Structure formats: structure tokens, C-alpha cells
Amino acid sequence: MTYFFDGSKDAFLTAFLLAYRDEDAFLTAGSRQLALGQQSVFVCADTQKARKCEARLRGFDTACMHDLDMLLRSGEDARGQIAFLYFRLIAARRRAVRGELAEDAVSEAIGCIRRVALEAHRLKGFVRFMECAGGALYAPISPDNDVCDLLLPHFRARLPQLPFVLHDVRRAKAAVWDGAHAFTAPLARADVVLSADEEGWQALWRRYYASVNIPSRRRLQQMKGYMPVRYWKFLPECPAQTADALTTQNASPARCADAPLPPHGSAR
Amino acid sequence: MFDFFAETCYTVAMIAEETLRILTESAKYDVSCSSSGSGRRNAGGIGNGMPDGCCHSFTPDGRCVSLLKILLSNDCVFDCKYCMSRRSVDVPRATATPEEICELTVDFYKRNYIEGLFLSSAVHVSPDATMEQLVRTVRLLRTKYRFFGYVHVKGIPKADPLLVTEAAKYADRMSYNLELPSESSLKLLAPQKDKASLLAPMKQLQRERAVFRAEKRRGSLLPAGQTTQMIVGASPERDGHILRLAERLYRATGLKRVYFSSYTPVVQDGLLPCVQSPAIREHRLYQADWLLRFYGFDADELLPAEEDLPPDIDPKCAWALRNLHLFPVEVNRAPLETLLRVPGIGARSAQNILSARRYTALSFEHLKKMRVVLKRARHFITANGKFYGAGDMRTVRGLLAAGECAAGARQLSLFDAEAALTARTGEV
Structure with missing residues (x-):
């Protein structure tokens, strides 16, 4: 059966509980062409089930939720299934499997996490701020993976007195530091007036x-x-x-x- | 939504574009671009250190742009033969003020163009006067502009030791360029410099760092250490000599890096070669340098003093081929130090193998998935008792060299005179 979920952590954990014993399970957060007669279900997030599942998985591997966060940030279509197979192995072995790189499920998941981390690292260098007329900084980015808010702590630590906006134009969202608070917000379009010296x-x-x-x-x-x-x-x-x-x-x-x-x- | 976009205009003094061009073009042959090693924290200003370093852009010559690499002045009283800013050559001269450099650094940094400043200078007026200006600039940057990003200061040979100490207080890294790999070449091509004037401040800084650490004072002195650079191909020294020098420097002065700069003829002089040193030589030297620093090799193991590294295969493969009696090793049992010596297995692959083999016996399929470069490694390992390499040294060498040359290979044509000649003579 194909399990569709909305890409959020809670929806994944709910779908994981449903699909765990299904041999032919396929989890996806994107679109997928179903075969003739193939069954599918759209799984909505159930907070209670998700917390229960999270606690159980944390019992096997304390750092596994960090892995899940990174996997769900991936822009790859197969991220749902990669995460599902990785977590199914953790649940089956009842321990952390991160080092078992000979397993397909682990090497796929670690590779996927590495690609997300690599893009976040690259963007720490490739982000280009423009100074707005009020002194705030604005940078448009278009990453393959959802890493916009991963960059926030890095820039907040080095520019604590300058407000800035990292605008992910592909996902229409922004990571914002206003000088006192860091937050993410939906942002489809930003009109910015550049400072006189920017050019x-x-x-x-x-x-x-x-x-x-x-x-x-x-x-x-x-x-x-x-x-x-x-x-x-x-x-x-x-x-x-x-x-x-x-x-x-x-x-x-x-x-x-x-x-x-x-x-x-x-x-x- | 974002009220801080409100309009208020202000202007700052910018360096002239032509001054920037002159001072950058003179500085670009300095190889060091690393911004790693410093974890300096932001203490209420702009910037911080990033211990892993960060590359902000890459130029079409394949080099990264991490630091604002600039000279304070290119108006030099020295007359080094290889240098484009030497006294006897007629080129446009420019000098920037410390304030201009600071403004430029801060404004580039906050736009995330750079990770910090690499400040160097030609010897303007005298070594002491130049070093004073360098110190003034970095002090201004740290105190008035409250800049906590990465700062690399190039030391001026023959400057007063007190000025060197003062510069080290504000910099993350300092470097004195050895310029050439032997004293005789230095005498010939850079007559105003000598080995002692370059090594003395390096040793002084090493002593001061040791005292600083021993006294456990707050903060850090030169957290990213020292580096040096030498030109390869402008003088007759062989790779074996250069690597031994690098090894001695790592041991004697605790250097973090030795950079090699492939000689590029930018000025005409009878004492200098008129052709560019091949890029592959620089590449092989860096590979060998990595083996010295991270893979537990000694220069003596890699090559004799009076030989060059082979251009057709990398230094690790060359070492392995000379020591075929040590191979093949079984990946499921070999210790880390042995795995690191296998061509095709890098530091990350070795760690992955150590981690994965705790759970299962590794096969070649597993190694392929773990991205071990089997094209090279298969000749030197067994996995689960299986061996997929070519047995004798000549065949292995041929296969490895063919793999290295594949990038420049092309289909021969009967009607292409040049290609036909290549096919007949075997030269590429």
C-alpha cells in the first residue's frame, strides 16, 4: 500500500506506525503514480500517536529524531521511503544502526542526510546579503533542500546586531532575525528598497x-x-x-x- | 511585515575601484585562502570564526575565495626577481589607508562575500614602517570596527620583533613566506631576503604561542597558527627536497600548512624560467603533503631527496607499488593505520569501514556502496578473502596510470596528423 503524508514529522511518525508491518509499504510526501488496483491512503498527523512513536524510537536511538529532521528536509522525492526503511530497521533491531553502512537502508539514509548537511554548509558561503535602505540585510536563496532555518543560527551568531531575512524563494518561506527574535515565516514575495551604497x-x-x-x-x-x-x-x-x-x-x-x-x- | 526595511540613507567612504584592482592583482598569487582553525567568538560587534572554514565563491581558475586577499600597498623597495610588484618593474602603484581596508572588510563581510581578511603588503618605505601600518590596520579592525571575523596577516621579513608580537595579538593566523625552497635560490632570486629573516619570526611566534598556552591566559594567540608558502618550478629544487623541507617545518615550527605555488611567469628575467610550471606538479605535492599530515607517512617513505613525484600516478599509489609485498590487506581485519595506506581508501572511507565491519563481514559490493574508490583499491585489498586486482606491479601501474590519463584521452583519427604522431611515438 502507498501511504501519502504531508512531509511533516508528526505525519511521518503516524504513517510509520500504520505501515510498519506492511511488507509492501511505500511512504511518500510527494506525488506518485499508482499501479492498477494498488491501494493508497492519505495519513493525517495524529499528535498523540506521533509522540508515542517518537518516545519508542528515542528509546532505541537517542539521536534518531535529528536524523528524521534532516531526512524530511531533503528535496528528494524518495525521502519518505528512505526515512521509512531506515526507521523500520531501527525498530526491528531495537538499537541505533547509524554505523551499519553495509545495509542499503542505512547507506541511503546517511547519504541523504549528508547531502542536506552539505547544502547547508555550502549555503553558509553562497548566501549573498543585500543591504536594504534601513540597514537590514536580505538574501534570496533557492536551495534543493529545506535548509533555510538551518542557516539561521550561523548568521545570527555572526551578525547579532543586524536584522536579516533569508528568503527561500522556492518554498515561499523566510528565516528571519529581527535583532531580538529568530523565527520562520511564510513569505511569497518581498519588496525591498536597497541602500544607496549597495550597488x-x-x-x-x-x-x-x-x-x-x-x-x-x-x-x-x-x-x-x-x-x-x-x-x-x-x-x-x-x-x-x-x-x-x-x-x-x-x-x-x-x-x-x-x-x-x-x-x-x-x-x- | 518587515518594518526594518524602512528607508534611511547613509553613505560611507569606499575604496576606489582602480586601487582595489591594483592591490588585489598584486596579492592574488598568495595561495593561502584557508579560513579554518579559529573559533573566535563574537563579543558585541560583527563576525565570528568558523573552525571548519568556509568558501564563499570560486573563481574560474578553480581556486576558492574565502578571504579578502589584498595588499596595503604594492609600492615595494625590495627587488625579488619573480615578483610583479618588485621595485625595478614599471607597474601602476597604489596604497590604501587602514580605514579603507577596514570599511571594505566589514562591508564585504556583512554581505557574506568573505570570511575575513588576508592582509599583506609590499615593503613600503621600510620593513618596520610597513609592519606598523599592518598592525595599525588590524588593531583598528578589531577595536574600532569591532570585527571578530578571520584575519590573516602576512608578516614582513626583517621587521621589529615587537611589531610581530603586536600583530599576533589581533590576528587569527600569521604567515611568513619562505618563497623558495633553498637558501641559494633565495639569494639568487630574492637578494634582500634570507632564510634567517624568515625563520626567526616564525620561531618567535611559536615560542610566544607556547608561553601563552602554558600560562593559560584568557582568549587565544594566533588560534589558527602559522603557515608558509613556497614557489615551485622557479628554481631547480626537486620534489623530494621540497617535501623534506615541509616535513622539517611541520616538526620544527609547528606550522599548520605549507602552501605550494606553481610558478607562473608574470615578469621577464634571465634568471627565471619563461614557461609556467605544470599544474600537475603542484597537485602531486599537495597530495604528498596530505600524506605527511593526515596519513602517517614520512617524506623518506614517499621518495628520495633528489627525485620528483611521478606525474602519472598519485604518491600513495606510487608508494604502494614500491611496497607490493605489504599487500593485499584484508579490509575486515586490517588496522586503521594500514587501511589509511591503501590507495583509494581515504580517511572517511577508513572510518566507515571500521564502523561497518563491526556488524558484518564486508564484501566488494559493500565497499562500492561506501564509495571506496575500487578502481585503485581493488589491487591492494581482499574483502572476505576475495581478490579482484591485477597481480603484478607492471599491470597495476599501467591500469592506474591509464585511469589518471583518461580525462585527457581522445579518439585517434587516421587523418589527424598530430594524433597519428602521438600514436606512433606514444607521447601525450
Whole structure:
């Protein structure tokens, strides 16, 4: 049977209880084409059942809820089933199975958690804030996984006096630090007025980026390996343009067409 | 919803774009870009340290941008032959003020462009005067601008030891570049520098760090330690000599890293080669350096002093092929130190193997799932008693070298004269 759930932790734990003894169970938080005659059920979160299930699983592995949190943040379609097989193994063995990497269920789950953690780590570097007219910082991001609020403690620790918004434009949500409180909120669209100097600092950054490159060493493959092209969208240094300009000796750091935001622009 | 977007305009003094270009282009050949090793906490200002380091961008040359790498001035009184800022060359000169550097650092940092500052300088007026300006800049950054992010200061050779001590109070990391791997090359290509003037401040800082730790004072002195850099390919030293020097430096001065910079001809001089040193040499040296620092190898095991590392296979494979009598090892029983010496098994794979084999006997299928590079490892291991490698050294070497060269390989054509020549001579 296919068990649909809404992607939340409580709904997963409720579905897990229902599906645990079902040999052909398939849990999914996305859409799935059913085979002819295949049965399905949409599982709603039941808080009471979820707490009971959580307590039982914690008894087997104290850190397993952290794993679940990371797995459910994944943008992969199969995340529900990966988490289900991993937790079914924990429940069957009645202990932590994290180190048993020879098991398919464990290696899939650990790989999935690692991909989420890697993206969060990468974004700590690739987030680009723009200064708004009031001094607050705004950064649009479009991550593959739901890591927006994982970044919040990192930036709060280093910019405690500056309010900032990390806007996940793909999921229409934002992680916000207002100088005193950190919270997440739905945010479909933000109209921001940039500070008078923002364009100047972006131009300086583009100049710096073009100048620090050594044109005689051309290793685009390596560059793209470390900084995949999907993250270039919101980078004011426009890596694509600098890479293209390598063919002509004078790498001009002029503003590129798809730079993040024009002054007094808006992000959707 | 977000009332802090309300409009209030203010302006700050920005460094001129042309000054930034000149000072950055002169600094870009400094290799060190690491921002790791410092856990400095934010104490009511902007920034903090990130012990794992963080890369903020990557340039088309494949290098990461982690720090704002800039010179305070490129107006130099020294005349090092390899340097693009040397006194005798006619290039545009610029000098930035400490305030301009601080403003630039803070504004880049808060936009998350950089992880901190890498501040260096040409020897402007005199070593002491330059070092004073560097110290003034970092002190200003830490005290007036309340910046707690990463700061790497490049020491100026022959500056007063008191200035060196003062810089170390504010920096996370300091470095003195050895520039060239031997004193004779240094005399020839950088006549105003000598080995003693570079090693003395490194040893001074090491002593001061030891005293600081022994006295258990609050805070930290140079939490990210010291590094150095040397140019490879501008002078005749072999890889064996360079690696031994690196090993001695790690042991004698407690350095965190030795960086190697592949020589790039940016100035014309009869004493310098006119061709760029191959990137693969730098790559192999870094691989060997990793083996020294994390895999328990000694330089003596890797290669003799008067030899270069083989370009066609990596140093670990080369060592394993010279020591085939130690292999194959059984992955289900070998200790960690032995697993780390198997080509294709890195530090993470070795830990994964140790963890997984507690529950089940590992097979090649399991190792594949755990992302062990079997292309190399299969010649040196058995899994559950099974061996899938090629037995003799010549075949293994051929297979490993073929794997390394596959990236540049292409289909030969009967009508392509260059390719036909390559096929006949065997040269690539």
C-alpha cells in the first residue's frame, strides 16, 4: 500500500506506525503514480500517536529524531521511503544502526542526510546579503533542500546586531532575525528598497572577483564542481560572465543581466 | 511585515575601484585562502570564526575565495626577481589607508562575500614602517570596527620583533613566506631576503604561542597558527627536497600548512624560467603533503631527496607499488593505520569501514556502496578473502596510470596528423 503524508514529522511518525508491518509499504510526501488496483491512503498527523512513536524510537536511538529532521528536509522525492526503511530497521533491531553502512537502508539514509548537511554548509558561503535602505540585510536563496532555518543560527551568531531575512524563494518561506527574535515565516514575495551604497559595494565585489582570478589557469570544471551552477543565480559576482570573459583578456566586471536585484528592485 | 526595511540613507567612504584592482592583482598569487582553525567568538560587534572554514565563491581558475586577499600597498623597495610588484618593474602603484581596508572588510563581510581578511603588503618605505601600518590596520579592525571575523596577516621579513608580537595579538593566523625552497635560490632570486629573516619570526611566534598556552591566559594567540608558502618550478629544487623541507617545518615550527605555488611567469628575467610550471606538479605535492599530515607517512617513505613525484600516478599509489609485498590487506581485519595506506581508501572511507565491519563481514559490493574508490583499491585489498586486482606491479601501474590519463584521452583519427604522431611515438 502507498501511504501519502504531508512531509511533516508528526505525519511521518503516524504513517510509520500504520505501515510498519506492511511488507509492501511505500511512504511518500510527494506525488506518485499508482499501479492498477494498488491501494493508497492519505495519513493525517495524529499528535498523540506521533509522540508515542517518537518516545519508542528515542528509546532505541537517542539521536534518531535529528536524523528524521534532516531526512524530511531533503528535496528528494524518495525521502519518505528512505526515512521509512531506515526507521523500520531501527525498530526491528531495537538499537541505533547509524554505523551499519553495509545495509542499503542505512547507506541511503546517511547519504541523504549528508547531502542536506552539505547544502547547508555550502549555503553558509553562497548566501549573498543585500543591504536594504534601513540597514537590514536580505538574501534570496533557492536551495534543493529545506535548509533555510538551518542557516539561521550561523548568521545570527555572526551578525547579532543586524536584522536579516533569508528568503527561500522556492518554498515561499523566510528565516528571519529581527535583532531580538529568530523565527520562520511564510513569505511569497518581498519588496525591498536597497541602500544607496549597495550597488557600489556590489560593483567593488565584482571588481575584486575578476581581479583575484588568474586567467592563465583555466579550471572551469573544478570551479563548477565546488560551486555548482545552480547556486550562481543569486551571486552578484556573476561567475558565468567572468568565466566567459576569460576568452577575451580583459575580464570586465560589468553588471550581468541576471544579477540578483536592481537597485530598488524586488524579488519574487 | 518587515518594518526594518524602512528607508534611511547613509553613505560611507569606499575604496576606489582602480586601487582595489591594483592591490588585489598584486596579492592574488598568495595561495593561502584557508579560513579554518579559529573559533573566535563574537563579543558585541560583527563576525565570528568558523573552525571548519568556509568558501564563499570560486573563481574560474578553480581556486576558492574565502578571504579578502589584498595588499596595503604594492609600492615595494625590495627587488625579488619573480615578483610583479618588485621595485625595478614599471607597474601602476597604489596604497590604501587602514580605514579603507577596514570599511571594505566589514562591508564585504556583512554581505557574506568573505570570511575575513588576508592582509599583506609590499615593503613600503621600510620593513618596520610597513609592519606598523599592518598592525595599525588590524588593531583598528578589531577595536574600532569591532570585527571578530578571520584575519590573516602576512608578516614582513626583517621587521621589529615587537611589531610581530603586536600583530599576533589581533590576528587569527600569521604567515611568513619562505618563497623558495633553498637558501641559494633565495639569494639568487630574492637578494634582500634570507632564510634567517624568515625563520626567526616564525620561531618567535611559536615560542610566544607556547608561553601563552602554558600560562593559560584568557582568549587565544594566533588560534589558527602559522603557515608558509613556497614557489615551485622557479628554481631547480626537486620534489623530494621540497617535501623534506615541509616535513622539517611541520616538526620544527609547528606550522599548520605549507602552501605550494606553481610558478607562473608574470615578469621577464634571465634568471627565471619563461614557461609556467605544470599544474600537475603542484597537485602531486599537495597530495604528498596530505600524506605527511593526515596519513602517517614520512617524506623518506614517499621518495628520495633528489627525485620528483611521478606525474602519472598519485604518491600513495606510487608508494604502494614500491611496497607490493605489504599487500593485499584484508579490509575486515586490517588496522586503521594500514587501511589509511591503501590507495583509494581515504580517511572517511577508513572510518566507515571500521564502523561497518563491526556488524558484518564486508564484501566488494559493500565497499562500492561506501564509495571506496575500487578502481585503485581493488589491487591492494581482499574483502572476505576475495581478490579482484591485477597481480603484478607492471599491470597495476599501467591500469592506474591509464585511469589518471583518461580525462585527457581522445579518439585517434587516421587523418589527424598530430594524433597519428602521438600514436606512433606514444607521447601525450
